[in-house]
Amino acid sequence: MTIETSGKHPIPPGFGDALVQPGDYARMYAESISDPDGFWGREGRRLDWIHPYSRVKNTDFAMGQVSVKWFEDGILNASVNCIDRHLPGRANQAAIIFEPDDPDQPARHITYAELSEKVNRFANVLLSQGVMRGDRVVIYLPMIPEAAYAMLACARIGAIHSIVFAGFSPDALANRINDSGAKLVITADTAPRGGRKTALKSNTDAALLHCSDRVRCLVVRHTGDQTSWIDGRDVDVLAMMEQVSPDCPPRPMNAEDPLFILYTSGSTGKPKGVVHSTAGYLLYAAMTHQYVFDYKDGDIFWCTADVGWVTGHSYIVYGPLANGATTLMFEGVPTWPDAGRFWAVCEKHGVNQFYTAPTAIRALMGQGPEWVEKHDLSSLRVLGTVGEPINPEAWVWYDRHVGKGRCPIVDTWWQTETGGHMITSLPGAIEAKPGSATLPFFGVRPVVLDASSGAVQEGDGVEGVLCIADSWPGQMRTVWGDHQRFMETYFQQYPGYYFTGDGCRRDEDGYYWITGRVDDVINVSGHRMGTAEVESALVAHEKVAEAAVVGYPHPLKGQGIYAYVTLMNGVEPSDELRADLEKWVRTEIGPIAKPDLIQWAPGLPKTRSGKIMRRILRKIAEDDFGALGDISTLADPGVVDQLIENRMNRH
Ligand code: ATP
Numbered sequence: 001m002t003i004e005t006s007g008k009h010p011i012p013p014g015f016g017d018a019l020v021q022p023g024d025y026a027r028m029y030a031e032s033i034s035d036p037d038g039f040w041g042r043e044g045r046r047l048d049w050i051h052p053y054s055r056v057k058n059t060d061f062a063m064g065q066v067s068v069k070w071f072e073d074g075i076l077n078a079s080v081n082c083i084d085r086h087l088p089g090r091a092n093q094a095a096i097i098f099e100p101d102d103p104d105q106p107a108r109h110i111t112y113a114e115l116s117e118k119v120n121r122f123a124n125v126l127l128s129q130g131v132m133r134g135d136r137v138v139i140y141l142p143m144i145p146e147a148a149y150a151m152l153a154c155a156r157i158g159a160i161h162s163i164v165f166a167g168f169s170p171d172a173l174a175n176r177i178n179d180s181g182a183k184l185v186i187t188a189d190t191a192p193r194g195g196r197k198t199a200l201k202s203n204t205d206a207a208l209l210h211c212s213d214r215v216r217c218l219v220v221r222h223t224g225d226q227t228s229w230i231d232g233r234d235v236d237v238l239a240m241m242e243q244v245s246p247d248c249p250p251r252p253m254n255a256e257d258p259l260f261i262l263y264t265s266g267s268t269g270k271p272k273g274v275v276h277s278t279a280g281y282l283l284y285a286a287m288t289h290q291y292v293f294d295y296k297d298g299d300i301f302w303c304t305a306d307v308g309w310v311t312g313h314s315y316i317v318y319g320p321l322a323n324g325a326t327t328l329m330f331e332g333v334p335t336w337p338d339a340g341r342f343w344a345v346c347e348k349h350g351v352n353q354f355y356t357a358p359t360a361i362r363a364l365m366g367q368g369p370e371w372v373e374k375h376d377l378s379s380l381r382v383l384g385t386v387g388e389p390i391n392p393e394a395w396v397w398y399d400r401h402v403g404k405g406r407c408p409i410v411d412t413w414w415q416t417e418t419g420g421h422m423i424t425s426l427p428g429a430i431e432a433k434p435g436s437a438t439l440p441f442f443g444v445r446p447v448v449l450d451a452s453s454g455a456v457q458e459g460d461g462v463e464g465v466l467c468i469a470d471s472w473p474g475q476m477r478t479v480w481g482d483h484q485r486f487m488e489t490y491f492q493q494y495p496g497y498y499f500t501g502d503g504c505r506r507d508e509d510g511y512y513w514i515t516g517r518v519d520d521v522i523n524v525s526g527h528r529m530g531t532a533e534v535e536s537a538l539v540a541h542e543k544v545a546e547a548a549v550v551g552y553p554h555p556l557k558g559q560g561i562y563a564y565v566t567l568m569n570g571v572e573p574s575d576e577l578r579a580d581l582e583k584w585v586r587t588e589i590g591p592i593a594k595p596d597l598i599q600w601a602p603g604l605p606k607t608r609s610g611k612i613m614r615r616i617l618r619k620i621a622e623d624d625f626g627a628l629g630d631i632s633t634l635a636d637p638g639v640v641d642q643l644i645e646n647r648m649n650r651h
């Protein structure tokens with residue numbers, strides 16, 4: 001199927017009362033850029049302040065003096081903004097709906113009153129363990145309400161949390177505990193996911209062998225499974241919560257105090273400890289959550305990400321709770337007990353906004369639309385995607401089968417570093433184009449630079465490196481313990497600009513298309529090509545489930561196109577199919593994009609958040625198997641050996 005992607009997709013009917021109307025967008029955007037102090041000064045009042053700010057924006061991207069401060073003299077507490085201020089009006093409204101892994105177990109509705117009590121008690125447990133303002137606390141928990149309690153409890157006492165995804169290995173956990181200098185780690189006994197259990201407590205025990213013996217361990221007894229126990233180090237947190245006071249006064253924090261550290265997913269190299277601020281981050285998460293999903297009072301919001309990723313921080317916990325929303329937290333996986341689980345959960349809880357990743361959409365698409373059709377999805381109003389460029393094939397499937405053509409799709413481009421959405425459509429205001437993240441959010445100034453000269457590409461119909469010309473409140477403030485790395489990674493390459501690491505195209509309508517990481521751009525006989533485009537063409541073929549494309553040294557062309565292709569279930573690889581795919585890409589994009597080598601790949605190396613690690617694929621394509629770099633964040637390291645073996649067998 002070839003999909004027409006150049007045209008705009010009209011806003012479906014029923015969005016006449018959207019928070020941002022078509023005319024508003026241009027006006028609000030223009031104001032946010034021409035008068036940031038006025039615009040953000042007003043928006044800053046979304047938060048409750050203990051002492052209001054007198055200064056709004058104090059930022060500088062100039063070479064050698066990069067500095068980012070927002071609302072710098074304001075004093076507030078993030079947990080008050082997510083809990084206490086909602087109590088007068090929403091004590092009995094569900095703050096969190098918890099849907100457990102096992103669909104036969106009952107869901108839990110945690111009201112704002114209950115959330116308040118749990119967080120206060122949890123905070124008092126942390127205090128009792130000697131955790132103080134500014135101390136780091138590592139959270140290694142599955143998708144259970146206690147993860148949110150732990151985050152907000154840290155925020156309440158001014159401790160800095162750092163969540164480590166529960167799927168990570170003991171090694172990855174130990175590295176993050178040590179890098180952040182954490183005093184305490186919070187984990188659970190075991191974690192069920194897709195009907196299988198991960199032994200989190202034993203992983204933590206293994207990790208702590210490599211950490212200072214002063215690190216304490218709080219254990220949430222979630223499943224009740226037997227675990228080892230070290231007296232004096234391990235604490236049963238739920239039992240302790242019963243013994244401490246249900247009141248913990250919030251610690252007044254400066255706007256610029258760190259709220260959390262989060263290590264990036266690591267698809268390009270050693271994970272960086274991204275530091276986010278209290279006020280700027282919270283405000284930006286709240287505002288984007290409201291506008292981008294057109295969130296209205298009473299809506300049930302579901303972001304399927306894990307709290308271990310920034311998406312879970314901003315759009316499961318901080319954004320929704322700052323807005324007094326009801327946020328759904330799902331412990332399970334999309335394909336268990338069957339491929340209809342997402343849709344069953346949407347139906348069961350009457351989900352209004354649904355936010356997921358292209359990789360999940362593609363996986364479910366491969367299972368066939370009948371899994372979607374079984375469920376009543378009439379409550380859905382807005383759909384979202386995040387994590388990588390969505391191929392138009394998957395976009396159209398999402399729109400047709402999940403949204404039934406009546407739900408706008410917001411394709412949200414952003415990063416761990418940006419704290420919240422940066423380029424995205426708005427449900428009632430910006431018409432989508434399948435595969436494009438569309439237009440910048442308020443206050444965001446994207447620029448397209450020529451990759452080698454750094455020259456600003458003016459006007460529309462241009463392509464290059466995506467940078468941001470000025471600060472926004474949700475911007476990261478530093479790399480934990482390595483401010484030099486912060487400056488080098490983001491501000492050195494293109495002086496005066498924040499460098500995103502992504503390539504993009506701005507089309508004739510001023511819409512942005514993310515073409516993938518700059519590192520992933522291939523130069524074939526002088527033609528620069530984003531890998532996303534070739535991959536998108538390959539997966540549009542009916543026999544292809546997934547594809548990853550990288551460049552490799554080619555004697556004539558400079559770089560050749562190397563494609564790793566995963567076939568649909570039941571399809572056998574053959575030389576005919578290989579020839580067919582080459583022809584297919586030629587016709588879809590052009591002769592220049594024809595893959596030089598196609599390697600059949602039963603699986604692709606992915607991060608735990610489902611992103612393809614092209615860095616590793618590049619090494620394999622170059623026959624450089626010795627220097628694969630940090631693979632600690634891989635979901636399944638076994639895939640790599642398999643790919644290396646297939647690669648060697650080609651010769
Ligand atoms: P690391 O920085 O450690 O290599 P990472 O970049 O994968 O890891 P994230 O911050 O989770 O870590 O991902 C941000 C990146 O994901 C963006 O820079 C972009 O490449 C990609 N991305 C996210 N959302 C979109 C989107 N809607 N469209 C296209 N690409 C996206």
Ligand code: MG
Binds near residue numbers: 264268415501
């Ligand atoms: Mg990144």
